[in-house]
Structure formats: structure tokens, C-alpha cells
Amino acid sequence: MADVVLENICKTYGNNFHAIDQLNLSVEDGEFLILVGPSGCGKSTALRMIAGLEDVTSGSLRIGGVDVVDMPPKDRDIAMVFQSYALYPHMTVFENIGFSMRLAGKPKAERKKRVDEIAKTLQLTSLLDSKPANLSGGQRQRVAMGRAMVREPAAFLMDEPLSNLDAKLRVQMRAEITRLQKQLGVTTIYVTHDQTEAMTMGDRVAVLKGGVLQQVDTPKRLYESPVNAFVAGFIGSPSMNLFEATMTGGELMSGAFAIRLQDAAFVRRPGLKSYAGRKVVFGIRPEDLYDSSLESGRKYQTIPAKVTSIEELGSEHIVHLNIDAVRVDSGDPDAVQDFGLTSNAVARFEPDSTVRSGSEIRLALDDTKLHFFDPETHLAI
Amino acid sequence: MTRQKRSHHKLKRAVAPYLYLSPSLLIIGLLMLLPMVTVIAYSFQNSAVLRRDPSFAGLKHYQAIFDDPVFWASLWHTLYFTCMSVIFHMTIGMIFALMLNSDRINPTLRNILRVLYILPWLFTAVIIAVIWRLLLEPNGVVNSILMQLGIIGSKVEWFSSPETALHAVTFANIWAGYPLFMVSLLAGLQGIPKDFYEAADIDGAKAYQKLIFITIPQLMPIIISISLLDFIWTMQVFPLIWITTGGGPIYSTEVLSTYTYKLAFSSYNLSQASASAVVILLISLGLTLFYIRYQKAR
Numbered sequence: 001m002a003d004v005v006l007e008n009i010c011k012t013y014g015n016n017f018h019a020i021d022q023l024n025l026s027v028e029d030g031e032f033l034i035l036v037g038p039s040g041c042g043k044s045t046a047l048r049m050i051a052g053l054e055d056v057t058s059g060s061l062r063i064g065g066v067d068v069v070d071m072p073p074k075d076r077d078i079a080m081v082f083q084s085y086a087l088y089p090h091m092t093v094f095e096n097i098g099f100s101m102r103l104a105g106k107p108k109a110e111r112k113k114r115v116d117e118i119a120k121t122l123q124l125t126s127l128l129d130s131k132p133a134n135l136s137g138g139q140r141q142r143v144a145m146g147r148a149m150v151r152e153p154a155a156f157l158m159d160e161p162l163s164n165l166d167a168k169l170r171v172q173m174r175a176e177i178t179r180l181q182k183q184l185g186v187t188t189i190y191v192t193h194d195q196t197e198a199m200t201m202g203d204r205v206a207v208l209k210g211g212v213l214q215q216v217d218t219p220k221r222l223y224e225s226p227v228n229a230f231v232a233g234f235i236g237s238p239s240m241n242l243f244e245a246t247m248t249g250g251e252l253m254s255g256a257f258a259i260r261l262q263d264a265a266f267v268r269r270p271g272l273k274s275y276a277g278r279k280v281v282f283g284i285r286p287e288d289l290y291d292s293s294l295e296s297g298r299k300y301q302t303i304p305a306k307v308t309s310i311e312e313l314g315s316e317h318i319v320h321l322n323i324d325a326v327r328v329d330s331g332d333p334d335a336v337q338d339f340g341l342t343s344n345a346v347a348r349f350e351p352d353s354t355v356r357s358g359s360e361i362r363l364a365l366d367d368t369k370l371h372f373f374d375p376e377t378h379l380a381i
Numbered sequence: 382m383t384r385q386k387r388s389h390h391k392l393k394r395a396v397a398p399y400l401y402l403s404p405s406l407l408i409i410g411l412l413m414l415l416p417m418v419t420v421i422a423y424s425f426q427n428s429a430v431l432r433r434d435p436s437f438a439g440l441k442h443y444q445a446i447f448d449d450p451v452f453w454a455s456l457w458h459t460l461y462f463t464c465m466s467v468i469f470h471m472t473i474g475m476i477f478a479l480m481l482n483s484d485r486i487n488p489t490l491r492n493i494l495r496v497l498y499i500l501p502w503l504f505t506a507v508i509i510a511v512i513w514r515l516l517l518e519p520n521g522v523v524n525s526i527l528m529q530l531g532i533i534g535s536k537v538e539w540f541s542s543p544e545t546a547l548h549a550v551t552f553a554n555i556w557a558g559y560p561l562f563m564v565s566l567l568a569g570l571q572g573i574p575k576d577f578y579e580a581a582d583i584d585g586a587k588a589y590q591k592l593i594f595i596t597i598p599q600l601m602p603i604i605i606s607i608s609l610l611d612f613i614w615t616m617q618v619f620p621l622i623w624i625t626t627g628g629g630p631i632y633s634t635e636v637l638s639t640y641t642y643k644l645a646f647s648s649y650n651l652s653q654a655s656a657s658a659v660v661i662l663l664i665s666l667g668l669t670l671f672y673i674r675y676q677k678a679r
Binding site for chain 1: 590594598599
């Protein structure tokens, strides 16, 4: 077991494309770190550089205190779980799990003992003689985990290991991987584009965009205090609503409505005062918006909104709304799909909400949960 | 009425597929089955084709063939020619395919090599035979290079000496036939997921271990299919041998196809030639059945 430290890591491709720019990241011994970001943000490249499958253009990379930049993958004492699992179809589960030991020339008895042990942990004992083609998605995933575990590496690297599973199985495997990681206590770096996986699995989450690290923090802190509009929009589902407004006399003014800000908001963010008379970006999460006709929305301020469509999920209603304000793009390409063409806001209402598509409603909002960003830099205020 | 209509429809549905198949069945029947059956019949007749009312000969012609030492020599030569050809086609094809698939070779060079390596495939058997006759002439390029390098002391008569002739025709056939393996294996190599090699890299596999544990098992279905086909085709090679050596000198390159041809068109012993053809047919049939069973098992 070991820590993994990346210092000023850069990756530039031949056409001068900067896949990773000055990445600094320190993963502690035994920590479960998630690398998350939209497609093409460089998260997989970063992981492949740690694995040694991709050259590092500049910077230093240490695993367990040893500089590994010029080391081949096999000497880095890491194990990797691939998105495709990369199980060898012509080998049985036993042979797949025991492959690295066979390469290392370990005697058969020792191999059998170790593979049996791992199969037991992963509940694969009855499948040891099967070929991967005869396994379900979840079983294949577990074999891929087993192949990584057999080597007792200093660090696990996982590249979107759950993306090939259906939604239900993904939830189950999410819990299983988290449990295994805690049980084994091996430093783990896990790449995903799914922010739900990021929030539920990791001790800390590193958010990347365009090859640049945005924020590394615990899931709770990422959710509560995003450092910029991108992180705010990326973390949370549906995405945070971001709008432009003008700050006038302690109120946010936008089109037909105004939101009065409490003194506490200025006490918590001293910088906010300097935006008086200027434009500011404010954000509010869908779960902090309420149907004012319900009990829960009573004590909050309300603004007018038009309902454009409703997704009834049983436990909650995802309500798409149109409010009189200019929506701000967080820079997350995946967020666009949360908003339709006709709506500019999303709210999560309780299932007993009776709002109808097309109706004009009063939208209640919890103003203590507002987030503020600079309109130019998109940095949090 | 409706019932009648329904049964009519049923009949149409049952007959339709056979109607579609009938033209090809007819052609196969006329051009393949009929000659085959005729040849089998000839092999049991005395003076087949030559006489209007040939008498039944039983297994006489088969007996004659099996008593002929030239037949057994031909069979042995055919096996040697075929086995060596298939083994080297596969080995050379594999080496070239691995080379062409490597990232380490410059892409432009790789494209040029790809065209060069495939060239032998573009020539017909006659041209290949002529090329190698010229190259392997006593005063040809090969002898002159080998003598310059000091590998041979005097001019070797590759195609005219009984010691070297069989090796020389086999060599020419190897040269002509490896591209099929190369192209098939290259396609197979390109289909192997990169992840397999990356996972193996992380697990500490050396280059030869990746070849043994990943590449070859992944290519196995192609290797077996193409080898069986190559075996069937090579066994029946005629023009290359006929044009280079004609089966000589002193039967040293006689294979089953040239042996049969000579029986039929030099000795005009068409009955015995038919018997020999049937023997070739049986061997090919055995291999083909093996191939079909393998394909079914997959």
C-alpha cells in the first residue's frame, strides 16, 4: 500500500493538444479518490499515465515515494480494472484471475490457494471453470476485480468499471466496490463521468475539466461549496440552476422578480457587497426549490414561474420550469440535457405536488441555499 | 374456401425455398456431381471412355495403382509438399502480419511493405512457375547470389536434380501462398482489443508471453480454418509443378495431381487415372469433413 503523488503533471499530444495541464494531486495511503469530469476532460488520460500506459510529458509521479515516470507498468506495483474488463475470452475465470501469478512463474498450488481465496471474497468460487462469455455483466466485473486483487498491489486504478452495467446492477456494484476497498484498505483511484458514483463512493473527489483540475474535496464539501460555476453545475443531479441577476440594495433583480437577500448571506460572503449595482451569477439547486402551494414551501420567498413539463418519478417530481431570468452555462456539456429548449430551470418537488404542465405557479426558494459566482470568472464569491 | 386458401398459402411457403435453391442445385448437379459420379464409375470399368461398351473391372485399377511404386512416391511427395507449404505459409504469414501490425514501424513504410508482401498473391500459378524457373536456373540469379556469398561451391540445378527438385517446387509454392495467411492473420490481429495487451503489460507479461498467451489463442480460429483450407487447396496444386518440373526428374516431384494427369493424358489409361482421381477425392473429402466439423463446433 502506498500514496500516489502527482506534481505538475502535463500531457501534450503531437498536435500541441494539452490533454492534462499542470495536474497536482495527492492521494493518501488507503484513500479512495474519484477522478470525475465530462467526456474528454483528461481523467482517463491521467489514470493511464499513473498506470504507465501513457507517457508523461512533464512533471513528477510518485507511487509509495518512488518516482515511476520512467518505469514500465509492471514495475509500478499497481493493478488496473478496465472499462471493458479486458478479460481473456479463451481463459477460464481461474486462469484470468491467476494470470499475473502464472506470468510470474508461481507454482500451481500457490496460484490455486490465492485464486480460491479471492474467489471466495468475490463469490466466484462456483464460476472458476467458466469462460467469461458465459458470465453475466456483474460476474465479469467481479472477475476483473479479482484479477486486480490477486496481485496485492500498492494501488488500484479503475477506469469507469461500472459503465457497462445496467442501472440496477451498477448501484449494487457501487456498494460492493466501496465495501471491498474499505476491507482491503488499498489506495484506489477511480475514474468516472457519473457524478452519482463520484459522490457515493469516494473519500474525496477530484473534478477535472479540459485537462485542468477544478477542485479536490470531500463529496459533501463539493456539493455545499463548489469553487466555481462548473463544479456547481457538474456536481448534483439534476444540475444546479444558474442565472444572471443584478444586485441592487440587497436584492437580486431579474426581469419580473426580485429575491431579497438576508444579512447572513453578506456576512458569510464578504465579497458579495462589492457586486452592489453589478451583475452577479446566482445558483440554486433543484432540491432547494419548492412548490409554494405545499406546506414545505410556505416560509420561503416566491417567484413566478411557468411549468413546461413534469417527470413523475414516484418518489419525487422533476419539474421543468421557465422563469424570467437569463440562464448561465456552467460549461458542463452534459448539463444541457437537464434543460429543454423551452425551460431554463429544474426543480425537485415532493410527489404530492399537484402542479400541471403549462400552469403558472409561485416557486418557493430557500434563499439560505443560494450560491454566488462572478459573472466573468465564474469563481465562487 | 378460407381453409383452401390457407392450405394453398402453406404449400407455397413450403415450396418457395426449394424453388429459390433449384437453379444452384441444378448447376452443382450438372457441373460437379455428374462428373464426380462419372469418374467414380470409370474407375470400375475397363478401357473407360475409349470403348463404347466397357466391361466391369471391379477393383482392378485400384489394385494397379496401389501396386505402382510411383503412386506411393507421389503420395509421399504430395504430403511433403502440402505439409511444408502449410507450415511455412503459416509461419511466414504470421511473422509478416505481426510486423505489419506493429506500431513501431513507420506508417508509410508499413503501407509500402503491405503492398510488397501481398504481391506474390497477385500472380497466377503460371507466372509464378515461370519466375522461379528463371530465378532458379543453373545460370540464374539465385545461384549467382549464393555462389557470391560462398554458400554453394558450384551451380546447383535446382529443378533438374532429383535431390533438390521437390524442395525447390515446395519453396516456390511457399513463396506464392503465404499472403493468404498474412492477410487473414493481419485482420485477426487488428481485431484483438488493445486492452488485452495493456492488461498484460500491467500484469508483467513479456513480449513472448503476450504472443503465447494472448495473440496466438486469439488467432486460433483463423489459424485452424485457413490451415485446413490451405491443406485442401495445396494438395491439389497442379500448374506450378507441371510447368516447373513436370513431375520429374525421375518422378522426384511427382505428386498425385501430376501422376493422375499423366495416367490420363500420356498413357491414355483413363480408368486407372479415374481410380487415382477417386483416391485424391477421398483424401480431400476427409479433410473437408474435418473442416466442416470444426466450423460447426465453433
